Amino acid sequence: MAEPILVLEGLCKAYGALTVTDNLSMAVQAGSIHALIGPNGAGKTTLIGQVSGQIAPDAGRIRFAGRDVTDLPMHARCRRGLARSFQITTILPRFTALENVAVAAQAHDGHSFRFLRPAAAEARLNDAAMQALETVGLGDRAAIRAGALSHGEKRQLEIAIALVMKPTLLLLDEPMAGTGHEESERLVATLEALRGSLTILLVEHDMDAVFALADRISVLVYGRVIAEGAPDEIRADPEVRSAYLGEEGAP
Protein backbone atom coordinates (compact mmCIF):
# COMPACT_ATOMS: atom_id res chain seq x y z
CA MET A 1 0.00 0.00 0.00
CA ALA A 2 1.22 3.50 -0.82
CA GLU A 3 2.28 6.01 1.83
CA PRO A 4 -0.72 7.32 3.78
CA ILE A 5 -1.81 10.81 2.70
CA LEU A 6 -2.60 11.83 6.27
CA VAL A 7 -0.71 10.71 9.36
CA LEU A 8 -1.59 11.82 12.89
CA GLU A 9 1.04 11.09 15.53
CA GLY A 10 0.33 11.38 19.25
CA LEU A 11 -2.20 14.18 18.89
CA CYS A 12 -3.38 15.70 22.20
CA LYS A 13 -5.90 18.42 22.89
CA ALA A 14 -7.44 19.34 26.23
CA TYR A 15 -9.81 22.09 27.25
CA GLY A 16 -9.00 22.61 30.91
CA ALA A 17 -9.40 19.26 32.64
CA LEU A 18 -11.37 17.83 29.72
CA THR A 19 -9.19 15.76 27.40
CA VAL A 20 -10.80 15.84 23.96
CA THR A 21 -8.01 14.24 21.95
CA ASP A 22 -5.99 11.72 23.93
CA ASN A 23 -2.62 10.79 22.38
CA LEU A 24 -4.33 9.91 19.14
CA SER A 25 -2.49 8.32 16.23
CA MET A 26 -4.01 7.22 12.97
CA ALA A 27 -3.35 7.15 9.24
CA VAL A 28 -5.57 7.68 6.22
CA GLN A 29 -4.65 5.90 2.99
CA ALA A 30 -4.63 7.91 -0.22
CA GLY A 31 -7.69 7.37 -2.37
CA SER A 32 -9.76 5.79 0.38
CA ILE A 33 -12.96 6.82 2.07
CA HIS A 34 -12.12 6.66 5.74
CA ALA A 35 -14.95 7.07 8.21
CA LEU A 36 -14.59 8.35 11.74
CA ILE A 37 -17.43 7.34 14.05
CA GLY A 38 -18.05 7.60 17.74
CA PRO A 39 -20.62 8.78 20.27
CA ASN A 40 -21.34 12.45 20.87
CA GLY A 41 -18.49 14.12 22.68
CA ALA A 42 -15.92 11.64 21.42
CA GLY A 43 -13.89 14.48 19.94
CA LYS A 44 -14.59 13.96 16.25
CA THR A 45 -15.18 17.59 15.33
CA THR A 46 -12.21 18.71 17.45
CA LEU A 47 -10.06 16.22 15.56
CA ILE A 48 -11.28 17.53 12.19
CA GLY A 49 -10.56 21.03 13.49
CA GLN A 50 -6.97 20.07 14.26
CA VAL A 51 -6.43 18.39 10.91
CA SER A 52 -7.86 21.38 9.03
CA GLY A 53 -5.86 23.88 11.08
CA GLN A 54 -8.74 25.63 12.82
CA ILE A 55 -7.64 24.30 16.21
CA ALA A 56 -4.02 23.97 17.36
CA PRO A 57 -3.20 20.66 19.07
CA ASP A 58 -1.41 20.75 22.44
CA ALA A 59 1.01 18.05 21.33
CA GLY A 60 1.61 15.70 18.42
CA ARG A 61 2.28 16.10 14.72
CA ILE A 62 0.10 16.18 11.63
CA ARG A 63 1.64 15.04 8.34
CA PHE A 64 -0.26 15.70 5.14
CA ALA A 65 0.97 14.50 1.75
CA GLY A 66 4.43 13.79 3.16
CA ARG A 67 4.90 17.17 4.85
CA ASP A 68 4.52 18.28 8.43
CA VAL A 69 1.68 20.81 8.42
CA THR A 70 1.18 21.04 12.20
CA ASP A 71 2.25 24.68 12.31
CA LEU A 72 0.52 25.84 9.13
CA PRO A 73 -2.64 27.98 9.46
CA MET A 74 -5.89 26.79 7.93
CA HIS A 75 -5.64 28.83 4.73
CA ALA A 76 -2.14 27.54 4.02
CA ARG A 77 -3.19 23.88 4.50
CA CYS A 78 -6.11 24.56 2.21
CA ARG A 79 -3.74 25.73 -0.51
CA ARG A 80 -1.89 22.41 -0.23
CA GLY A 81 -5.05 20.53 -1.11
CA LEU A 82 -6.88 20.06 2.16
CA ALA A 83 -10.55 21.07 2.06
CA ARG A 84 -13.27 20.66 4.64
CA SER A 85 -16.98 21.02 5.19
CA PHE A 86 -18.38 22.07 8.53
CA GLN A 87 -20.76 20.34 10.90
CA ILE A 88 -22.54 23.66 11.38
CA THR A 89 -23.29 25.06 7.95
CA THR A 90 -20.64 27.64 7.10
CA ILE A 91 -21.50 29.54 3.95
CA LEU A 92 -21.70 33.15 2.73
CA PRO A 93 -25.43 33.84 3.18
CA ARG A 94 -25.70 37.01 1.07
CA PHE A 95 -23.71 35.58 -1.83
CA THR A 96 -25.54 33.50 -4.42
CA ALA A 97 -24.85 29.77 -4.48
CA LEU A 98 -22.71 30.30 -7.58
CA GLU A 99 -20.72 33.10 -5.92
CA ASN A 100 -20.12 30.93 -2.86
CA VAL A 101 -18.44 28.34 -5.04
CA ALA A 102 -16.78 30.82 -7.42
CA VAL A 103 -14.99 32.59 -4.58
CA ALA A 104 -13.58 29.23 -3.48
CA ALA A 105 -12.44 28.60 -7.07
CA GLN A 106 -10.88 32.06 -7.06
CA ALA A 107 -8.73 31.12 -4.05
CA HIS A 108 -7.09 28.43 -6.15
CA ASP A 109 -6.84 30.31 -9.44
CA GLY A 110 -4.08 32.89 -9.38
CA HIS A 111 -4.04 35.70 -6.84
CA SER A 112 -6.92 37.86 -5.65
CA PHE A 113 -5.18 41.23 -5.50
CA ARG A 114 -7.06 42.36 -8.58
CA PHE A 115 -8.98 45.51 -7.93
CA LEU A 116 -10.66 46.61 -11.16
CA ARG A 117 -11.85 43.70 -13.29
CA PRO A 118 -15.33 42.44 -12.30
CA ALA A 119 -14.95 39.00 -10.72
CA ALA A 120 -18.51 38.12 -11.66
CA ALA A 121 -17.50 38.22 -15.33
CA GLU A 122 -14.66 35.72 -15.00
CA ALA A 123 -15.94 32.79 -17.03
CA ARG A 124 -13.29 30.37 -15.78
CA LEU A 125 -14.40 30.83 -12.15
CA ASN A 126 -18.08 30.67 -13.00
CA ASP A 127 -17.67 27.57 -15.17
CA ALA A 128 -15.76 25.71 -12.46
CA ALA A 129 -18.35 26.78 -9.88
CA MET A 130 -21.25 25.72 -12.08
CA GLN A 131 -19.68 22.32 -12.67
CA ALA A 132 -19.24 21.77 -8.91
CA LEU A 133 -22.85 22.83 -8.28
CA GLU A 134 -24.07 20.38 -10.90
CA THR A 135 -21.99 17.60 -9.35
CA VAL A 136 -23.91 17.98 -6.08
CA GLY A 137 -27.24 18.58 -7.83
CA LEU A 138 -27.59 22.31 -7.24
CA GLY A 139 -27.18 23.40 -10.86
CA ASP A 140 -30.64 24.94 -11.09
CA ARG A 141 -30.19 26.83 -7.79
CA ALA A 142 -27.03 28.68 -8.81
CA ALA A 143 -28.60 32.18 -8.81
CA ILE A 144 -30.34 31.79 -5.44
CA ARG A 145 -28.88 33.56 -2.44
CA ALA A 146 -27.22 30.94 -0.27
CA GLY A 147 -29.07 32.13 2.83
CA ALA A 148 -32.38 31.33 1.13
CA LEU A 149 -31.49 27.72 0.30
CA SER A 150 -33.06 24.87 2.25
CA HIS A 151 -31.00 23.19 4.94
CA GLY A 152 -30.30 20.18 2.74
CA GLU A 153 -29.26 22.42 -0.14
CA LYS A 154 -26.87 24.30 2.12
CA ARG A 155 -25.26 20.98 3.03
CA GLN A 156 -24.86 20.23 -0.68
CA LEU A 157 -23.45 23.71 -1.25
CA GLU A 158 -20.78 23.01 1.38
CA ILE A 159 -19.72 19.95 -0.59
CA ALA A 160 -19.65 21.94 -3.85
CA ILE A 161 -17.44 24.61 -2.23
CA ALA A 162 -15.04 21.89 -1.08
CA LEU A 163 -15.04 20.11 -4.44
CA VAL A 164 -14.29 23.17 -6.57
CA MET A 165 -10.96 23.49 -4.76
CA LYS A 166 -9.98 20.11 -6.24
CA PRO A 167 -8.62 18.91 -2.90
CA THR A 168 -6.49 15.80 -2.47
CA LEU A 169 -7.99 15.29 0.99
CA LEU A 170 -11.57 16.18 1.79
CA LEU A 171 -12.66 16.40 5.43
CA LEU A 172 -16.41 16.06 5.78
CA ASP A 173 -17.85 16.79 9.21
CA GLU A 174 -21.31 15.24 9.38
CA PRO A 175 -22.36 16.24 5.86
CA MET A 176 -25.71 14.44 6.33
CA ALA A 177 -26.56 16.15 9.63
CA GLY A 178 -30.18 17.25 9.58
CA THR A 179 -30.84 16.26 5.99
CA GLY A 180 -33.78 14.19 4.83
CA HIS A 181 -33.56 10.60 3.69
CA GLU A 182 -33.64 11.47 0.00
CA GLU A 183 -30.96 14.14 0.37
CA SER A 184 -28.76 11.72 2.30
CA GLU A 185 -29.08 9.15 -0.48
CA ARG A 186 -28.16 11.72 -3.07
CA LEU A 187 -25.11 12.75 -1.03
CA VAL A 188 -24.02 9.12 -0.66
CA ALA A 189 -24.28 8.77 -4.43
CA THR A 190 -22.29 11.97 -4.94
CA LEU A 191 -19.52 10.78 -2.63
CA GLU A 192 -19.59 7.31 -4.16
CA ALA A 193 -18.98 8.89 -7.58
CA LEU A 194 -15.91 10.65 -6.18
CA ARG A 195 -14.36 7.44 -4.84
CA GLY A 196 -10.78 7.04 -6.01
CA SER A 197 -10.41 10.57 -7.34
CA LEU A 198 -9.58 11.96 -3.90
CA THR A 199 -9.27 10.89 -0.28
CA ILE A 200 -12.21 11.48 2.05
CA LEU A 201 -12.14 11.55 5.84
CA LEU A 202 -15.79 11.33 6.80
CA VAL A 203 -17.31 12.02 10.19
CA GLU A 204 -20.90 10.84 10.16
CA HIS A 205 -23.63 9.61 12.48
CA ASP A 206 -25.72 8.11 9.69
CA MET A 207 -24.56 4.46 9.93
CA ASP A 208 -26.21 3.46 6.66
CA ALA A 209 -24.11 6.05 4.90
CA VAL A 210 -20.94 5.12 6.78
CA PHE A 211 -21.20 1.40 6.08
CA ALA A 212 -22.17 2.02 2.47
CA LEU A 213 -19.23 4.31 1.77
CA ALA A 214 -16.30 3.57 4.04
CA ASP A 215 -13.29 1.52 2.99
CA ARG A 216 -12.06 1.77 6.52
CA ILE A 217 -13.58 2.88 9.81
CA SER A 218 -11.97 4.29 12.96
CA VAL A 219 -14.01 4.34 16.15
CA LEU A 220 -13.33 7.26 18.44
CA VAL A 221 -14.34 7.20 22.11
CA TYR A 222 -13.18 9.76 24.66
CA GLY A 223 -10.56 11.13 22.31
CA ARG A 224 -8.86 7.85 21.43
CA VAL A 225 -9.23 5.30 18.67
CA ILE A 226 -10.62 2.14 20.29
CA ALA A 227 -10.92 0.19 17.06
CA GLU A 228 -10.03 0.46 13.41
CA GLY A 229 -10.70 -1.81 10.47
CA ALA A 230 -12.85 -2.67 7.49
CA PRO A 231 -16.61 -2.12 7.93
CA ASP A 232 -17.28 -5.81 8.53
CA GLU A 233 -14.65 -6.04 11.24
CA ILE A 234 -16.03 -2.96 12.97
CA ARG A 235 -19.56 -4.26 12.81
CA ALA A 236 -18.44 -7.51 14.46
CA ASP A 237 -16.19 -5.94 17.11
CA PRO A 238 -17.75 -6.56 20.54
CA GLU A 239 -16.02 -3.58 22.13
CA VAL A 240 -17.39 -1.24 19.47
CA ARG A 241 -20.84 -2.72 19.84
CA SER A 242 -20.92 -2.06 23.55
CA ALA A 243 -19.27 1.36 23.34
CA TYR A 244 -21.14 2.73 20.43
CA LEU A 245 -23.24 0.73 18.02
CA GLY A 246 -25.38 -0.94 20.64
CA GLU A 247 -26.01 2.26 22.41
CA GLU A 248 -26.88 4.36 19.39
CA GLY A 249 -27.90 1.55 17.03
CA ALA A 250 -31.41 2.85 16.64
CA PRO A 251 -31.27 6.64 16.55
Next chain:
Amino acid sequence: MSAPTAEPAGSTGVRWSVPLVLLVLLAAVPAVANAADMGFVTSLATRIMIYAIAAVSLDLILGYGAMVSFGHAAFVGIGAYAVGIASAHDQWNAAVTFPVAIVAAGAFALLTGAISLRTRGVYFIMITLAFGQMAYFTASSLSDYGGDDGLTMWGRSELFGTTPFEDDTAFYYVVLGCLAGCFLFARAVVGSRFGRVIAGVRENRLRMQAVGFNPYVYQLVAYAIAGMMAGLAGALLANHAEFVSPSYMAWQRSGELIIMVVLGGMGTLHGAILGAIAYLTLEEVLSHWTEHWRVIFGPLLILVVLYARGGLGRLIGRSGGDG
Protein backbone atom coordinates in the same frame (compact mmCIF):
# COMPACT_ATOMS: atom_id res chain seq x y z
CA MET B 1 -25.20 39.18 -12.05
CA SER B 2 -23.90 42.02 -10.02
CA ALA B 3 -21.18 41.52 -7.50
CA PRO B 4 -22.31 40.50 -4.03
CA THR B 5 -23.37 43.62 -2.21
CA ALA B 6 -25.79 44.57 0.49
CA GLU B 7 -28.22 45.72 -2.18
CA PRO B 8 -31.39 43.73 -2.73
CA ALA B 9 -31.44 41.57 -5.82
CA GLY B 10 -32.94 43.27 -8.83
CA SER B 11 -31.71 46.77 -8.08
CA THR B 12 -29.22 46.83 -10.93
CA GLY B 13 -31.07 49.81 -12.44
CA VAL B 14 -30.69 51.73 -9.21
CA ARG B 15 -27.00 50.85 -9.19
CA TRP B 16 -26.42 53.31 -12.00
CA SER B 17 -29.49 55.56 -12.08
CA VAL B 18 -29.05 57.05 -8.60
CA PRO B 19 -25.33 57.87 -9.03
CA LEU B 20 -26.00 59.35 -12.49
CA VAL B 21 -28.82 61.58 -11.23
CA LEU B 22 -26.58 62.64 -8.35
CA LEU B 23 -23.77 63.51 -10.74
CA VAL B 24 -26.05 65.62 -12.95
CA LEU B 25 -27.56 67.44 -9.97
CA LEU B 26 -24.17 68.11 -8.41
CA ALA B 27 -22.77 69.33 -11.72
CA ALA B 28 -25.59 71.89 -11.92
CA VAL B 29 -25.07 73.33 -8.43
CA PRO B 30 -22.60 76.19 -9.19
CA ALA B 31 -24.66 77.49 -12.14
CA VAL B 32 -27.89 77.44 -10.13
CA ALA B 33 -26.24 78.94 -7.08
CA ASN B 34 -24.70 81.77 -9.12
CA ALA B 35 -28.00 82.45 -10.88
CA ALA B 36 -29.78 82.65 -7.51
CA ASP B 37 -26.94 84.79 -6.18
CA MET B 38 -26.23 82.31 -3.39
CA GLY B 39 -22.53 81.67 -3.83
CA PHE B 40 -22.24 80.16 -0.36
CA VAL B 41 -24.19 77.15 -1.65
CA THR B 42 -21.30 76.28 -3.95
CA SER B 43 -18.95 76.38 -0.99
CA LEU B 44 -21.29 74.25 1.13
CA ALA B 45 -21.68 71.74 -1.71
CA THR B 46 -17.88 71.59 -2.07
CA ARG B 47 -17.55 70.72 1.61
CA ILE B 48 -20.32 68.14 1.28
CA MET B 49 -18.58 66.44 -1.64
CA ILE B 50 -15.27 66.37 0.23
CA TYR B 51 -16.95 64.62 3.15
CA ALA B 52 -18.72 62.37 0.65
CA ILE B 53 -15.32 61.16 -0.57
CA ALA B 54 -14.37 60.32 3.03
CA ALA B 55 -17.75 58.64 3.57
CA VAL B 56 -17.37 56.54 0.41
CA SER B 57 -13.95 55.42 1.63
CA LEU B 58 -15.44 54.49 4.99
CA ASP B 59 -18.31 52.60 3.35
CA LEU B 60 -15.73 50.55 1.47
CA ILE B 61 -14.44 49.05 4.72
CA LEU B 62 -17.52 49.48 6.95
CA GLY B 63 -20.31 48.55 4.55
CA TYR B 64 -18.48 45.93 2.52
CA GLY B 65 -15.90 44.72 5.02
CA ALA B 66 -17.79 45.13 8.33
CA MET B 67 -14.74 46.95 9.72
CA VAL B 68 -16.27 49.64 11.93
CA SER B 69 -13.41 52.13 11.95
CA PHE B 70 -14.03 54.78 14.59
CA GLY B 71 -10.86 56.66 13.73
CA HIS B 72 -11.51 57.44 10.11
CA ALA B 73 -11.26 61.20 10.60
CA ALA B 74 -7.56 60.74 11.42
CA PHE B 75 -6.88 59.82 7.78
CA VAL B 76 -8.73 62.94 6.63
CA GLY B 77 -6.77 65.04 9.11
CA ILE B 78 -3.42 63.58 8.10
CA GLY B 79 -4.18 64.36 4.46
CA ALA B 80 -5.13 67.91 5.44
CA TYR B 81 -2.03 68.41 7.58
CA ALA B 82 0.22 67.12 4.79
CA VAL B 83 -1.03 69.94 2.57
CA GLY B 84 -1.05 72.49 5.41
CA ILE B 85 2.48 71.74 6.63
CA ALA B 86 3.77 71.74 3.05
CA SER B 87 2.27 75.20 2.57
CA ALA B 88 4.02 76.41 5.72
CA HIS B 89 7.27 75.39 4.00
CA ASP B 90 6.18 77.16 0.84
CA GLN B 91 5.44 73.99 -1.08
CA TRP B 92 2.22 74.71 -2.97
CA ASN B 93 2.41 72.29 -5.88
CA ALA B 94 -0.55 69.89 -5.70
CA ALA B 95 1.40 67.40 -7.84
CA VAL B 96 3.69 67.06 -4.82
CA THR B 97 1.43 67.69 -1.84
CA PHE B 98 -1.54 65.55 -2.90
CA PRO B 99 0.49 62.37 -3.42
CA VAL B 100 2.26 63.06 -0.11
CA ALA B 101 -1.12 63.50 1.62
CA ILE B 102 -2.46 60.27 0.13
CA VAL B 103 0.65 58.25 0.91
CA ALA B 104 0.92 59.64 4.45
CA ALA B 105 -2.71 58.75 5.24
CA GLY B 106 -2.25 55.33 3.61
CA ALA B 107 0.90 54.66 5.63
CA PHE B 108 -0.87 55.60 8.86
CA ALA B 109 -3.73 53.28 7.90
CA LEU B 110 -1.32 50.45 7.11
CA LEU B 111 0.52 50.87 10.40
CA THR B 112 -2.52 51.23 12.66
CA GLY B 113 -4.53 48.70 10.65
CA ALA B 114 -1.79 46.10 11.09
CA ILE B 115 -2.44 46.30 14.83
CA SER B 116 -6.18 47.06 14.88
CA LEU B 117 -7.11 44.24 12.50
CA ARG B 118 -5.80 41.69 14.97
CA THR B 119 -8.93 42.47 16.98
CA ARG B 120 -12.64 42.03 16.24
CA GLY B 121 -15.91 43.73 17.01
CA VAL B 122 -16.00 46.21 19.88
CA TYR B 123 -12.24 45.91 20.39
CA PHE B 124 -11.66 46.98 16.81
CA ILE B 125 -13.92 50.00 17.31
CA MET B 126 -12.08 50.95 20.49
CA ILE B 127 -8.58 50.53 19.12
CA THR B 128 -9.31 52.53 15.96
CA LEU B 129 -10.81 55.22 18.20
CA ALA B 130 -7.62 55.19 20.26
CA PHE B 131 -5.40 55.58 17.19
CA GLY B 132 -7.65 58.37 15.95
CA GLN B 133 -7.28 60.21 19.25
CA MET B 134 -3.52 59.69 19.16
CA ALA B 135 -3.44 61.45 15.80
CA TYR B 136 -5.67 64.18 17.20
CA PHE B 137 -3.42 64.90 20.19
CA THR B 138 -0.30 64.67 18.05
CA ALA B 139 -1.72 67.35 15.76
CA SER B 140 -2.70 69.45 18.80
CA SER B 141 0.88 69.36 20.02
CA LEU B 142 2.42 70.51 16.74
CA SER B 143 3.24 73.94 18.14
CA ASP B 144 5.26 74.86 15.03
CA TYR B 145 2.12 74.38 12.99
CA GLY B 146 -0.46 76.15 15.09
CA GLY B 147 -0.99 73.49 17.76
CA ASP B 148 -4.51 73.58 19.14
CA ASP B 149 -5.43 76.66 17.12
CA GLY B 150 -4.74 75.07 13.79
CA LEU B 151 -2.74 76.31 10.87
CA THR B 152 -3.90 78.97 8.43
CA MET B 153 -2.82 78.51 4.82
CA TRP B 154 -2.30 81.67 2.83
CA GLY B 155 -3.91 80.39 -0.31
CA ARG B 156 -4.69 77.20 -2.18
CA SER B 157 -2.53 74.64 -3.91
CA GLU B 158 -1.14 75.29 -7.37
CA LEU B 159 -0.50 72.91 -10.19
CA PHE B 160 2.85 73.61 -11.87
CA GLY B 161 2.31 77.36 -11.63
CA THR B 162 -1.37 77.34 -12.62
CA THR B 163 -4.07 77.89 -10.01
CA PRO B 164 -7.02 75.62 -10.80
CA PHE B 165 -8.11 75.62 -7.14
CA GLU B 166 -8.21 79.39 -6.69
CA ASP B 167 -11.57 79.98 -8.34
CA ASP B 168 -14.40 78.53 -6.24
CA THR B 169 -16.33 77.22 -9.22
CA ALA B 170 -13.26 75.63 -10.77
CA PHE B 171 -12.34 74.09 -7.41
CA TYR B 172 -15.90 72.78 -7.12
CA TYR B 173 -15.48 70.82 -10.35
CA VAL B 174 -12.07 69.53 -9.26
CA VAL B 175 -13.72 68.14 -6.12
CA LEU B 176 -16.64 66.74 -8.11
CA GLY B 177 -14.15 65.02 -10.41
CA CYS B 178 -12.35 63.52 -7.41
CA LEU B 179 -15.64 62.31 -5.96
CA ALA B 180 -16.70 60.73 -9.24
CA GLY B 181 -13.27 59.12 -9.62
CA CYS B 182 -13.28 57.73 -6.08
CA PHE B 183 -16.83 56.45 -6.49
CA LEU B 184 -16.03 54.65 -9.74
CA PHE B 185 -12.82 53.22 -8.29
CA ALA B 186 -14.61 52.03 -5.15
CA ARG B 187 -17.36 50.46 -7.23
CA ALA B 188 -14.80 48.63 -9.35
CA VAL B 189 -13.00 47.40 -6.23
CA VAL B 190 -16.24 46.12 -4.73
CA GLY B 191 -16.97 44.00 -7.79
CA SER B 192 -13.41 42.78 -8.26
CA ARG B 193 -11.80 39.60 -7.00
CA PHE B 194 -10.40 41.60 -4.12
CA GLY B 195 -13.79 43.08 -3.24
CA ARG B 196 -15.34 39.65 -3.32
CA VAL B 197 -12.85 38.40 -0.75
CA ILE B 198 -13.54 41.43 1.47
CA ALA B 199 -17.30 40.87 1.31
CA GLY B 200 -16.79 37.15 1.83
CA VAL B 201 -14.88 37.78 5.05
CA ARG B 202 -17.72 40.03 6.22
CA GLU B 203 -20.18 37.22 5.52
CA ASN B 204 -18.21 34.43 7.16
CA ARG B 205 -14.56 34.69 8.12
CA LEU B 206 -14.16 30.98 8.90
CA ARG B 207 -15.55 29.99 5.51
CA MET B 208 -13.07 32.25 3.72
CA GLN B 209 -10.15 30.82 5.71
CA ALA B 210 -11.38 27.32 4.93
CA VAL B 211 -11.27 27.98 1.17
CA GLY B 212 -7.71 29.27 1.43
CA PHE B 213 -7.79 33.02 2.07
CA ASN B 214 -5.87 34.82 4.81
CA PRO B 215 -8.51 37.45 5.76
CA TYR B 216 -6.02 39.65 7.62
CA VAL B 217 -3.98 40.54 4.54
CA TYR B 218 -7.02 41.45 2.46
CA GLN B 219 -8.61 43.50 5.21
CA LEU B 220 -5.35 45.36 5.78
CA VAL B 221 -5.04 46.29 2.11
CA ALA B 222 -8.68 47.44 2.08
CA TYR B 223 -8.05 49.50 5.19
CA ALA B 224 -5.04 51.17 3.54
CA ILE B 225 -6.99 51.90 0.35
CA ALA B 226 -9.75 53.52 2.42
CA GLY B 227 -7.14 55.49 4.34
CA MET B 228 -5.60 56.82 1.12
CA MET B 229 -8.97 57.87 -0.23
CA ALA B 230 -9.76 59.67 3.02
CA GLY B 231 -6.33 61.31 2.78
CA LEU B 232 -7.32 62.73 -0.59
CA ALA B 233 -10.47 64.12 1.02
CA GLY B 234 -8.28 65.73 3.66
CA ALA B 235 -6.01 67.35 1.06
CA LEU B 236 -9.09 68.82 -0.61
CA LEU B 237 -10.53 69.92 2.73
CA ALA B 238 -7.35 71.86 3.58
CA ASN B 239 -7.60 73.66 0.25
CA HIS B 240 -11.28 74.37 0.67
CA ALA B 241 -10.95 75.88 4.14
CA GLU B 242 -7.41 77.25 3.57
CA PHE B 243 -6.96 76.11 7.13
CA VAL B 244 -6.12 72.90 8.95
CA SER B 245 -6.99 72.09 12.52
CA PRO B 246 -6.75 69.15 14.93
CA SER B 247 -10.54 69.22 15.10
CA TYR B 248 -10.58 67.52 11.67
CA MET B 249 -9.33 64.42 13.48
CA ALA B 250 -11.57 64.57 16.55
CA TRP B 251 -13.54 61.44 17.31
CA GLN B 252 -16.76 63.40 16.72
CA ARG B 253 -15.74 63.74 13.04
CA SER B 254 -15.20 59.97 12.86
CA GLY B 255 -18.65 59.49 14.38
CA GLU B 256 -20.18 61.86 11.83
CA LEU B 257 -18.64 59.87 9.00
CA ILE B 258 -20.16 56.68 10.41
CA ILE B 259 -23.53 58.45 10.70
CA MET B 260 -23.30 59.56 7.06
CA VAL B 261 -22.66 55.99 5.92
CA VAL B 262 -25.45 54.53 8.07
CA LEU B 263 -27.86 57.32 7.16
CA GLY B 264 -27.26 56.81 3.45
CA GLY B 265 -27.24 53.03 3.62
CA MET B 266 -24.22 50.85 4.28
CA GLY B 267 -22.68 48.88 1.49
CA THR B 268 -24.04 50.86 -1.45
CA LEU B 269 -21.33 53.55 -1.98
CA HIS B 270 -23.83 56.03 -3.46
CA GLY B 271 -25.61 55.80 -0.11
CA ALA B 272 -22.52 57.29 1.51
CA ILE B 273 -22.78 60.29 -0.83
CA LEU B 274 -26.49 60.68 -0.06
CA GLY B 275 -25.69 60.40 3.63
CA ALA B 276 -23.05 63.15 3.42
CA ILE B 277 -25.48 65.41 1.55
CA ALA B 278 -28.31 64.75 4.01
CA TYR B 279 -26.18 65.09 7.13
CA LEU B 280 -24.36 68.28 6.21
CA THR B 281 -27.41 69.95 4.63
CA LEU B 282 -29.51 69.19 7.69
CA GLU B 283 -26.74 70.45 9.94
CA GLU B 284 -26.53 73.67 7.91
CA VAL B 285 -30.31 74.25 7.82
CA LEU B 286 -31.08 73.21 11.39
CA SER B 287 -28.14 75.06 12.93
CA HIS B 288 -29.30 78.29 11.29
CA TRP B 289 -32.66 77.71 12.85
CA THR B 290 -31.57 76.83 16.37
CA GLU B 291 -28.29 76.20 18.12
CA HIS B 292 -29.84 73.10 19.68
CA TRP B 293 -30.14 71.50 16.25
CA ARG B 294 -28.86 68.17 17.53
CA VAL B 295 -32.07 67.80 19.55
CA ILE B 296 -33.94 67.62 16.26
CA PHE B 297 -31.25 65.74 14.37
CA GLY B 298 -30.92 62.94 16.93
CA PRO B 299 -34.54 61.75 16.75
CA LEU B 300 -34.46 62.06 12.93
CA LEU B 301 -31.49 59.72 12.85
CA ILE B 302 -33.23 57.25 15.15
CA LEU B 303 -36.27 57.29 12.84
CA VAL B 304 -34.11 56.49 9.83
CA VAL B 305 -32.39 53.63 11.63
CA LEU B 306 -35.71 52.23 12.88
CA TYR B 307 -37.92 52.69 9.85
CA ALA B 308 -35.60 52.93 6.90
CA ARG B 309 -33.20 50.05 7.37
CA GLY B 310 -30.69 50.40 4.64
CA GLY B 311 -30.87 54.18 4.78
CA LEU B 312 -31.76 56.81 2.25
CA GLY B 313 -30.22 54.88 -0.63
CA ARG B 314 -32.64 52.03 -0.02
CA LEU B 315 -35.61 54.39 0.28
CA ILE B 316 -34.84 55.91 -3.10
CA GLY B 317 -34.19 52.47 -4.53
CA ARG B 318 -37.64 51.36 -3.38
CA SER B 319 -39.49 54.30 -4.87
CA GLY B 320 -37.44 53.74 -8.03
CA GLY B 321 -39.86 50.92 -8.74
CA ASP B 322 -37.69 47.82 -8.50
CA GLY B 323 -40.24 46.24 -6.19
